[in-house]
Amino acid sequence: MKVGSRLSAVVLAALLLLSSCRTAGPQTAAIFAMDTVMDFTVYGGAQTLADAEARVRELETLFSVTSEESELSALNRSGGGTVSAETAALIPAALALCERTGGALDITVYPVVRAWGFTAGEHRVPSGEELAALSAAVDYRGVSVKGNAVTLAQGAEIDLGGVAKGYTADRLTEQLRAAGVESALLNLGGNVQAIGKKPNGDDWRVAIRDPQSESNVAVLAVSNRAVVTSGGYERFFERDGVTYHHIIDPATGCPAKSGLLSVTVVAESGLLADALSTALYVMGLDRAAEHWRAYRDFEAVFVDENGTIFLTEGLQSRFTPVSRGAAVEVIRL
Amino acid sequence: MKTRSWILIFAVLLAVCSVLTAILFARRPSGTVANIYRDGVCVYSVDLSAVEEPFEFTLTDERGSNTVRVERGRIRVTDADCPDRVCVSAGWVGENGSAPVVCLPHRLVIRVEKSAKADGGIDAVAR
Numbered sequence: 006m007k008v009g010s011r012l013s014a015v016v017l018a019a020l021l022l023l024s025s026c027r028t029a030g031p032q033t034a035a036i037f038a039m040d041t042v043m044d045f046t047v048y049g050g051a052q053t054l055a056d057a058e059a060r061v062r063e064l065e066t067l068f069s070v071t072s073e074e075s076e077l078s079a080l081n082r083s084g085g086g087t088v089s090a091e092t093a094a095l096i097p098a099a100l101a102l103c104e105r106t107g108g109a110l111d112i113t114v115y116p117v118v119r120a121w122g123f124t125a126g127e128h129r130v131p132s133g134e135e136l137a138a139l140s141a142a143v144d145y146r147g148v149s150v151k152g153n154a155v156t157l158a159q160g161a162e163i164d165l166g167g168v169a170k171g172y173t174a175d176r177l178t179e180q181l182r183a184a185g186v187e188s189a190l191l192n193l194g195g196n197v198q199a200i201g202k203k204p205n206g207d208d209w210r211v212a213i214r215d216p217q218s219e220s221n222v223a224v225l226a227v228s229n230r231a232v233v234t235s236g237g238y239e240r241f242f243e244r245d246g247v248t249y250h251h252i253i254d255p256a257t258g259c260p261a262k263s264g265l266l267s268v269t270v271v272a273e274s275g276l277l278a279d280a281l282s283t284a285l286y287v288m289g290l291d292r293a294a295e296h297w298r299a300y301r302d303f304e305a306v307f308v309d310e311n312g313t314i315f316l317t318e319g320l321q322s323r324f325t326p327v328s329r330g331a332a333v334e335v336i337r338l
Numbered sequence: 339m340k341t342r343s344w345i346l347i348f349a350v351l352l353a354v355c356s357v358l359t360a361i362l363f364a365r366r367p368s369g370t371v372a373n374i375y376r377d378g379v380c381v382y383s384v385d386l387s388a389v390e391e392p393f394e395f396t397l398t399d400e401r402g403s404n405t406v407r408v409e410r411g412r413i414r415v416t417d418a419d420c421p422d423r424v425c426v427s428a429g430w431v432g433e434n435g436s437a438p439v440v441c442l443p444h445r446l447v448i449r450v451e452k453s454a455k456a457d458g459g460i461d462a463v464a465r
Contacts, residue, residue, distance in 0.1 A: 042438065042442075046461075125421065126422035192463075203461075209461045209462070210460050210461050214463055214465035221436070224460060225464075236465070239424060
């Protein structure tokens with residue numbers, strides 16, 4: 006071997022050493038998408054992260070209800086039409102969850118949400134007559150899907166905001182796993198998806214935000230699970246001393262008053278966790294507990310108006326309250 | 339070239355690599371730091387543990403402005419001209435592991451970050 010090639014071999018070895026210093030850590034990205042900030046931490050190559058970001062952009066252009074150019078906006082304007090395979094897969098899945106929750110989740114509640122100004126941020130309190138007129142068109146059973154053809158009932162519009170991030174998290178999880186990623190944490194604006202465990206073998210530690218303060222109420226240790234919280238404490242407005250939050254009860258057309266401040270759902274499927282966190286918040290503690298007993302395919306943490314924390318028994322070993330003084334009750338079968 | 343020189347070159351490169359790594363780690367601040375990001379780029383960093391007197395400043399660009407208040411150990415948005423003012427109602431953030439303050443219309447994010455995550459640290463906040 007010549008001196009030159011030896012030297013270059015040494016340099017190459019050193020470069021490899023340097024680059025291995027780099028890739029030992031995770032790849033991270035913060036992305037503005039789907040009306041929120043997403044934080045991705047992926048233990049794997051840079052390309053897997055770039056592919057994940059591209060997938061988010063692709064799904065966003067399909068599902069966004071506030072973007073005029075999205076496929077969903079076109080569907081809402083025309084009342085029916087042919088949609089992409091992705092949208093044609095999500096809508097029936099979302100409808101099944103509307104059915105499962107007895108309409109506590111309803112993807113056709115969008116015109117009511119818009120009347121309250123929660124879509125554009127220009128908040129107002131609609132009159133009783135206005136709500137009654139809009140609520141008449143709210144019924145997920147009026148949406149029919151045949152293949153890629155979707156038809157909406159007269160005056161109905163759909164919003165996939167309550168399920169799109171969960172669905173996206175599931176698709177990203179599939180994509181990352183297929184690319185060989187064994188450890189990643191995806192935070193889609195508070196919808197957390199834990200893939201595998203941390204590289205050191207520990208569970209991911211996901212905190213639940215305290216709805217009454219700026220700190221956290223508890224920490225959940227999870228792996229291969231979605232953790233999604235719904236609460237009325239982040240998006241709300243005040244008029245004449247009354248607080249109106251953004252989770253609309255499809256039955257009343259008004260912000261849900263169920264006695265709960267937040268609901269956190271832990272499930273394997275991000276879509277299920279996303280949909281149920283909203284639906285269980287609307288249902289209230291008693292109906293939510295019954296739903297858990299009937300299905301057992303998820304676990305949940307509830308914070309009620311007194312600040313009491315309720316958790317389903319499957320989470321007991323994974324749950325650590327942040328404050329020792331907090332009242333904690335276990336929901337059993 | 340003799341094996342000895344070969345080893346020498348390798349040793350020198352190894353030393354350079356370790357020194358670089360040490361410098362990279364040493365440059366990270368040790369206290370609780372609030373990083374303010376605009377469009378994902380960090381535009382402002384405040385070492386919250388080193389704040390003596392509380393202060394306020396306003397970040398403005400073509401999308402609008404956010405007024406930020408800093409006190410020892412914590413930071414918040416006190417005023418903003420965005421429509422929903424979610425950033426203002428987010429309140430104070432301080433300890434490492436709190437959810438970030440986000441102003442979507444202005445593409446502004448305030449994160450409280452720590453270089454070395456202590457044991458029992460939090461990886462994400464569901465909210």
